Structures are given as C-alpha cells and as structure tokens.
Amino acid sequence: xxxxIQQAYDILSRPDADGELVRDALETYGxxxxxxxxSTDEGSxxxxxxxxxxxxxxxxxxxxIGRLGGVAARPAELGPVSDADGAIVALAVxxxxxxxxxxxxxxxxxVRIATHVCPDAPTSPHDPVPFMGSPVDTSTMNEHEVDExxxxxxxxxxxxGNRVHCERGFAITPTVKEGWVLKVSDSLLDIQERSTGRPPxxxxxxxxxxxxxxxxxxxxxxxxxxxxxxxxxxVGVATTSVSPVPGCGTGANYLTDLLDATGFVVETAKxxxxxxxxxxxxxxxxxxxxxxxxxxxxxTLGEGEGV
Numbered sequence: 001x002x003x004x005i006q007q008a009y010d011i012l013s014r015p016d017a018d019g020e021l022v023r024d025a026l027e028t029y030g031x032x033x034x035x036x037x038x039s040t041d042e043g044s045x046x047x048x049x050x051x052x053x054x055x056x057x058x059x060x061x062x063x064x065i066g067r068l069g070g071v072a073a074r075p076a077e078l079g080p081v082s083d084a085d086g087a088i089v090a091l092a093v094x095x096x097x098x099x100x101x102x103x104x105x106x107x108x109x110x111v112r113i114a115t116h117v118c119p120d121a122p123t124s125p126h127d128p129v130p131f132m133g134s135p136v137d138t139s140t141m142n143e144h145e146v147d148e149x150x151x152x153x154x155x156x157x158x159x160x161g162n163r164v165h166c167e168r169g170f171a172i173t174p175t176v177k178e179g180w181v182l183k184v185s186d187s188l189l190d191i192q193e194r195s196t197g198r199p200p201x202x203x204x205x206x207x208x209x210x211x212x213x214x215x216x217x218x219x220x221x222x223x224x225x226x227x228x229x230x231x232x233x234x235v236g237v238a239t240t241s242v243s244p245v246p247g248c249g250t251g252a253n254y255l256t257d258l259l260d261a262t263g264f265v266v267e268t269a270k271x272x273x274x275x276x277x278x279x280x281x282x283x284x285x286x287x288x289x290x291x292x293x294x295x296x297x298x299x300t301l302g303e304g305e306g307v
Contacts, residue, residue: 008091012071013080017119019046029098043135045118047144052097052111059109063150066090067157069132070121073248082252083132085158085239090115092262109273114145123248132247138213142229152279157223159238160245170261171203173236175280176227179295187277195263228299233279
C-alpha cells in the first residue's frame with residue numbers, strides 16, 4: 001500500500017496537478033472517473049469522483065471523501081501543503097482498491113471516492129494557525145463530493161492546526177448523523193486497533209464543529225462538513241500532529257501517518273460493505289430521536305439566516 005501513497009503524493013505534488021492526471025492514474029485500474037472543473041473569482045479546482053464497483057448491488061455503499069481547501073498554495077508556498085492529506089489518502093484508497101479489484105479481490109459493495117485538486121489555493125486567517133482557503137465554498141464541495149448513494153461516509157481531513165489533539169497519527173471522530181453527535185463506533189475502533197497495532201485514537205468534537213461553514217462560529221476544520229449535506233452517518237478521519245501546523249504549511253505530509261489512515265479506510269471499506277462494521281447503533285439512534293426529536297437544524301445555517 002505504501003507505493004499507492006507515494007504515487008498519490010507524486011501526482012498531487014506537481015505544479016500542474018489536476019483532475020486529468022488523477023483520472024489517468026485511476027483508469028489504469030479500469031475505474032470510471034468523472035472530472036468536473038469549477039471556476040470562481042478565487043481560482044479553479046477539479047472535482048474528481050470515482051467508483052470501485054462491488055460484487056453485490058444490494059450490499060452497502062461506502063463513501064470516502066478527501067476534504068481539503070487545496071493540495072498546494074502556489075505561488076505563496078511551493079509543494080504540497082499539510083491540507084493535501086485528505087486528497088492524498090482518498091486517491092491512495094482509490095488506487096489500492098482499484099488494484100485489488102483488478103487482481104480479483106472484489107469488495108462486497110461499491111466504494112464511491114471523491115475529492116478535489118487545486119494546486120494554487122488561497123489561504124485565510126484562523127486561530128491558532130492559518131487555514132487553507134479554497135476557490136470554492138463548502139456547499140459546492142458537498143454538492144460535488146457527497147452522493148445520495150453513500151450509505152455511510154468517511155471524511156478524511158488534515159486536522160493539525162489546533163491544540164485539541166496533540167499526537168501524531170490519525171484520529172477518528174464520533175459518528176455524526178443528522179445533527180446528532182453519537183458515540184464513537186466500536187466497529188471502527190476495532191478496525192483502528194487492528195490496522196495500526198496501537199490503541200485507538202479519537203478526536204474531540206463540539207456541536208459547532210458539525211454546523212455548516214458560514215454561520216460565523218469557530219470550527220475545528222471542515223472535516224464534518226459532509227455531515228451537513230447527507231442523512232447518512234459520517235465519521236471523520238483526522239490526520240494529526242503534536243504541535244499546531246498550518247494547513248498551508250509545507251513539508252508536513254507525514255507519509256507513514258497517511259499510510260496508517262489509508263489502511264484504516266481500506267479496512268473500513270472491506271468490513272462495512274460486507275456488513276461486518278456499523279457506524280452507529282440504529283436502535284439507540286431511534287431511541288434518542290424519539291426522546292428528543294430531530295437535530296437536523298444543526299445541518300442548516302440556523303434561524304435568522306434565511307434558512
């Protein structure tokens with residue numbers, strides 16, 4: 001799997017990185033890949049979506065989203081930035097699963113993988129370290145990356161610009177579904193332990209972290225923004241660091257950590273699509289909603305904001 005991380009990094013580290021380069025790599029394994037270019041006053045980016053078909057059309061479908069502002073911040077910074085982690089992992093997962101399928105190891109259900117490629121994204125102020133900006137807003141990202149066919153979603157995002165999680169590697173979040181922050185999935189903790197050989201690591205979330213961008217409240221980052229656009233359960237896979245690292249910082253794509261995150265997502269895809277892993281306890285979720293009602297308002301911009 002390490003060669004897939006290196007291949008993804010090599011593709012995305014180029015100044016001319018774009019969706020066509022990604023599509024060429026994925027089509028090597030026969031994966032149908034869609035590239036959509038979106039341009040704004042802030043620049044442009046290529047959204048890339050691909051599907052690794054499963055053997056059983058009735059099996060669950062996993063969504064894998066590489067969430068980021070951009071893979072680089074040229075001309076301000078040269079080379080891939082920390083924020084590129086989400087795209088690197090998403091592409092490495094697609095390459096690995098595509099190769100598995102080409103060799104005859106076919107997962108039970110489909111895996112739908114999406115990210116976007118922008119080698120010259122802007123930056124924006126944020127405390128304690130600057131964020132990567134993006135040519136497009138999060139609602140546009142959700143529109144092009146979140147599919148209704150996804151029965152559950154893994155959102156991979158660099159989460160190093162904070163003082164909340166201070167260790168190297170990757171951490172998983174509690175499951176977020178329709179505005180509810182649920183308990184951390186035992187199934188996914190099992191996979192994390194198995195795939196890393198270490199105790200599990202989890203990321204603390206607040207209520208405001210799962211609300212949409214644009215409501216003028218602090219968010220740890222965009223890792224849970226896909227949860228504002230789907231009823232499916234969403235879990236964040238956060239690549240992390242010991243001390244705060246700006247999203248626009250270069251030299252901060254820790255490849256061994258990306259390898260661990262990629263392995264976790266691949267193992268999650270195997271187990272979820274064949275019904276061995278669940279993202280949440282459906283009976284407990286039904287109990288919560290029967291007692292306290294819907295929390296779907298947290299998926300909107302809230303009262304008084306035209307929503």
